[in-house]
Amino acid sequence: MKGKCKSCTMSEIAAKLGISKTAVSLALRNSTRISPKTKSKVRMQAKRMGYAVSPLVSTLMSNMRTSKARDNLETIVLINANRERNILQKYPIFSKYAEGVKSEAAMLGYSVYEVWLYEPGLSAEKLMRVMHSRGIRGGVVLGNTDSCKLPQKFAQIWKSFIFVSAGTRTSNPVLDFVSADKFLIARHATLEVIRSGYRRPALILDKGIDNLVEGRCTGGFLCAQMSLDESDRIPPMLNVKSLISKSGFFDRWLKKYRPDAILSISNATADKLIESGIKFPENIPMIAFERNIDGKIWKGMDKNYDKVGRLAVDRLFDLLNRPAYFKSAEVSTGTIVVPDWEKMR
Numbered sequence: 001m002k003g004k005c006k007s008c009t010m011s012e013i014a015a016k017l018g019i020s021k022t023a024v025s026l027a028l029r030n031s032t033r034i035s036p037k038t039k040s041k042v043r044m045q046a047k048r049m050g051y052a053v054s055p056l057v058s059t060l061m062s063n064m065r066t067s068k069a070r071d072n073l074e075t076i077v078l079i080n081a082n083r084e085r086n087i088l089q090k091y092p093i094f095s096k097y098a099e100g101v102k103s104e105a106a107m108l109g110y111s112v113y114e115v116w117l118y119e120p121g122l123s124a125e126k127l128m129r130v131m132h133s134r135g136i137r138g139g140v141v142l143g144n145t146d147s148c149k150l151p152q153k154f155a156q157i158w159k160s161f162i163f164v165s166a167g168t169r170t171s172n173p174v175l176d177f178v179s180a181d182k183f184l185i186a187r188h189a190t191l192e193v194i195r196s197g198y199r200r201p202a203l204i205l206d207k208g209i210d211n212l213v214e215g216r217c218t219g220g221f222l223c224a225q226m227s228l229d230e231s232d233r234i235p236p237m238l239n240v241k242s243l244i245s246k247s248g249f250f251d252r253w254l255k256k257y258r259p260d261a262i263l264s265i266s267n268a269t270a271d272k273l274i275e276s277g278i279k280f281p282e283n284i285p286m287i288a289f290e291r292n293i294d295g296k297i298w299k300g301m302d303k304n305y306d307k308v309g310r311l312a313v314d315r316l317f318d319l320l321n322r323p324a325y326f327k328s329a330e331v332s333t334g335t336i337v338v339p340d341w342e343k344m345r
Contacts, residue, residue, distance in 0.1 A: 077139030100309020186220030
């Protein structure tokens with residue numbers, strides 16, 4: 001029949017409709033993130049072009065349409081790459097990532113097998129055996145805060161399976177990644193502090209953490225500072241190690257820059273400083289990007305951390321199910337998830 005092709009792909013359908021391949025993929029998977037109108041257009045075009053859904057996707061769509069209990073299609077692994085076992089429970093940002101991963105995995109018919117990378121006795125060989133025995137082909141990595149590199153002892157795991165990093169970009173191995181837009185989050189939080197009447201906000205942040213997000217935290221902070229007089233702009237303090245280890249360093253910094261508020265990326269920075277014995281002046285609030293001056297979630301800003309986890313699973317699904325001839329030419333991609341803003345009343 002005219003207009004049909006033997007091996008029509010989602011990319012060809014996308015080109016015909018002038019939309020992205022991801023939109024076609026989500027539409028064919030009946031994703032709630034695609035409008036009914038777009039779903040209908042995609043399905044009609046796929047039918048006209050003779051698109052043949054793979055058995056895996058066909059089973060997936062069947063599973064998604066039924067409300068009855070069902071067996072999962074397959075299992076993916078969720079790897080906690082942080083040195084702390086309870087990082088997913090301890091810090092809200094990581095728990096939100098994990099919630100998004102599990103929620104999207106359930107929607108797509110995946111079960112999730114969780115692994116702590118620093119489990120005593122865990123080796124690459126042992127993890128590989130477990131993953132093979134469970135039929136796991138890939139997964140999502142999160143919680144990595146040490147550097148952009150994942151442990152070299154698991155190099156064979158990164159080479160043998162498909163992974164997507166949630167939260168940070170990795171350089172060794174180079175993985176596809178999905179991350180919240182720390183630039184906009186830092187900028188909005190700093191502007192809110194300034195709007196609250198503080199004229200000399202300072203940022204204390206470990207340089208390694210800022211490097212993990214490629215300077216987006218300091219970038220957003222510095223951008224927001226442009227609304228202040230030049231004499232009130234305090235440079236970011238990234239030498240947290242010296243603040244903690246050098247006697248009098250913090251007091252000298254306070255005296256030199258005279259901040260009236262101190263921001264950090266999370267409560268963890270403040271906790272670390274307090275644990276070291278540093279005493280903050282009672283008249284200078286310590287404010288996390290995650291929460292406002294009263295300790296509540298910032299009004300008007302949804303950081304979409306759960307979407308980071310969801311999109312990481314979507315990307316993993318795409319990578320796991322694309323034709324083999326695409327994989328040889330595959331390049332790693334990054335997705336930055338921007339916050340949602342609500343109108344302030």
